[in-house]
Amino acid sequence: MGLRTADETPRGRKDNEGPTSQADCLSTREGRLYIDELDTVELAARFGTPLFVLSETQLRRNVRRFRAAFAAEWEGPVDVMPAFKANTTLASRRVLTDEGAGADVYSPGELEGVLSTPVDRARVSVNGGGKSRDYLAHCVHEGVRITVEDVDEIDLIQAVAAEQDRKAKIRLRVKPTVPNLWRPTDFSQLTLPIDLAIQVYKSGIPPEFLVEMGRRAIAAPNIDMVGLHVHQGRHHASLWFWEGLMSRFGKLAGELVAAWDGWQPQEIDIGGGWPSPRDPLNEELPRSEFVLTALGFPLLAGLRGLGARLYHRALAGLVPVLSSHRFRATPPSIEQYAATSVRTLRRELQAARVSTAGVRLQIEPGRSMYGDAGIHLARVKTVKRQSQPFPYAWVLTDTTTFFLAGGHFERSRFRHVVANKADRPVAMTADLVGHSCFADQIVLGARLPEVVPGDVIALLETGAYQESSASNFNALPRPATVMVCGDQADVVRRAETVEDVYRRDLTPSRMHRFQGAHSDPVAMEIQS
Numbered sequence: 250m251g252l253r254t255a256d257e258t259p260r261g262r263k264d265n266e267g268p269t270s271q272a273d274c275l276s277t278r279e280g281r282l283y284i285d286e287l288d289t290v291e292l293a294a295r296f297g298t299p300l301f302v303l304s305e306t307q308l309r310r311n312v313r314r315f316r317a318a319f320a321a322e323w324e325g326p327v328d329v330m331p332a333f334k335a336n337t338t339l340a341s342r343r344v345l346t347d348e349g350a351g352a353d354v355y356s357p358g359e360l361e362g363v364l365s366t367p368v369d370r371a372r373v374s375v376n377g378g379g380k381s382r383d384y385l386a387h388c389v390h391e392g393v394r395i396t397v398e399d400v401d402e403i404d405l406i407q408a409v410a411a412e413q414d415r416k417a418k419i420r421l422r423v424k425p426t427v428p429n430l431w432r433p434t435d436f437s438q439l440t441l442p443i444d445l446a447i448q449v450y451k452s453g454i455p456p457e458f459l460v461e462m463g464r465r466a467i468a469a470p471n472i473d474m475v476g477l478h479v480h481q482g483r484h485h486a487s488l489w490f491w492e493g494l495m496s497r498f499g500k501l502a503g504e505l506v507a508a509w510d511g512w513q514p515q516e517i518d519i520g521g522g523w524p525s526p527r528d529p530l531n532e533e534l535p536r537s538e539f540v541l542t543a544l545g546f547p548l549l550a551g552l553r554g555l556g557a558r559l560y561h562r563a564l565a566g567l568v569p570v571l572s573s574h575r576f577r578a579t580p581p582s583i584e585q586y587a588a589t590s591v592r593t594l595r596r597e598l599q600a601a602r603v604s605t606a607g608v609r610l611q612i613e614p615g616r617s618m619y620g621d622a623g624i625h626l627a628r629v630k631t632v633k634r635q636s637q638p639f640p641y642a643w644v645l646t647d648t649t650t651f652f653l654a655g656g657h658f659e660r661s662r663f664r665h666v667v668a669n670k671a672d673r674p675v676a677m678t679a680d681l682v683g684h685s686c687f688a689d690q691i692v693l694g695a696r697l698p699e700v701v702p703g704d705v706i707a708l709l710e711t712g713a714y715q716e717s718s719a720s721n722f723n724a725l726p727r728p729a730t731v732m733v734c735g736d737q738a739d740v741v742r743r744a745e746t747v748e749d750v751y752r753r754d755l756t757p758s759r760m761h762r763f764q765g766a767h768s769d770p771v772a773m774e775i776q777s
């Protein structure tokens with residue numbers, strides 16, 4: 250049986266933008282949530298909670314689907330180069346390497362992780378600004394693609410490549426101006442238009458430097474400039490966004506090719522930024538947050554004038570409304586994104602007389618590669634309720650938003666399933682919270698079946714950015730990751746211990762003679 254979470258009321262889903270029936274590693278069987286062929290309740294018991302679970306089959310399916318979708322639209326070769334930062338478990342990376350995928354990396358540590366698998370170096374793109382001389386030398390030595398971000402990077406690459414008597418392969422990461430992208434970005438809580446958000450984001454070379462940089466790179470004896478790169482991330486889930494971005498990128502590419510007389514790209518990398526099927530980004534706050542703040546606060550302030558009893562009665566009515574939630578439309582399918590992105594890009598390139606024959610099209614999906622391959626399991630510790638001054642309920646779990654930090658930054662609202670009660674009807678509304686001392690709101694106003702301590706909650710779509718951004722707040726040891734494949738399950742990243750949490754700490758030797766608080770401070774002073 251397919252999966253529908255309690256939140257996904259048909260009213261909240263507009264299925265007009267694309268099919269929702271993508272192959273899914275999740276299913277419910279006799280009231281239990283399954284991932285691949287495994288009962289998640291049993292996984293929670295066997296490996297402990299909290300726990301990240303990744304499906305190898307889903308990962309493989311995702312790579313193949315991305316490759317097929319873009320290959321169906323693009324005449325040349327297609328390279329799938331998933332963003333490693335989204336999930337840095339080496340086992341998942343081995344699976345992707347086994348599928349022939351390249352990688353987008355952003356740091357020396359990420360590069361090391363990716364190169365620890367037998368990946369094709371020509372399909373590894375090293376992104377990011379401020380790359381050090383040593384790092385660039387390492388990149389040249391390893392033969393990976395350097396995606397240039399800084400104006401002075403060209404000279405540095407030429408210098409280190411000359412020292413090694415090698416030719417560095419580079420691409421320029423460009424930042425087109427996109428005045429056509431006028432809708433609000435999902436990355437900001439403010440109602441900020443996408444073009445402004447892209448302008449203030451640090452990455453990408455501003456157009457004013459590109460012509461000169463390209464000429465310098467083409468003339469450099471130890472540099473082979475092989476392509477262009479653009480990445481802006483998931484500002485908007487619509488096909489409209491991809492049409493808008495690709496048209497401006499294609500135009501800019503055409504202008505550059507004209508200015509660099511005769512230069513032809515061998516690679517065009519359009520980055521990542523496609524949503525995963527149950528796209529959780531920016532759903533914790535409604536789009537009307539700004540209006541709610543502007544109107545809601547004065548309203549609440551005014552209601553206080555009614556006296557405490559009426560004020561609390563008004564809150565009792567308002568709170569469920571404020572925490573109620575409607576999911577946005579299901580995002581388009583990968584095939585639809587591929588069709589829109591590729592057709593728009595080709596149209597602009599052809600208009601500028603840039604040949605696309607034999608050009609490699611590269612894509613760097615992060616969230617959409619790993620997101621739906623992962624779930625997070627947590628166990629209910631307590632259920633807490635109040636009736637005064639107004640009713641409220643919390644389901645306290647043994648995980649924390651600090652283990653789901655990527656989602657917290659992006660105000661993601663994760664679909665959730667009570668794994669051992671997956672077929673029970675909704676019976677309560679409560680905030681699903683974590684056990685750190687923060688408010689630790691994982692899902693506000695979650696609609697749940699009747700929940701008791703010991704139940705297992707599954708948060709969906711947590712394969713990307715969550716585990717890789719987890720922190721140790723409250724000295725909480727970070728959870729393990731288990732990878733499943735069919736009916737097999739293996740720990741691929743072990744859970745931390747409390748000892749791990751303090752492993753980097755050093756107490757200077759002069760502190761060894763410090764006394765405990767129970768010793769007499771006056772006596773200590775006399776001694777010293």
Ligand SMILES: *Cc1c(COP(=O)(O)O)cnc(C)c1O
Nearest residue numbers: 332480483521522613614615616
């Ligand atoms: C983060 C990143 C990606 C992946 O972005 P998603 O939104 O996760 O698809 C791709 N390319 C670069 C350069 C990135 O920094």
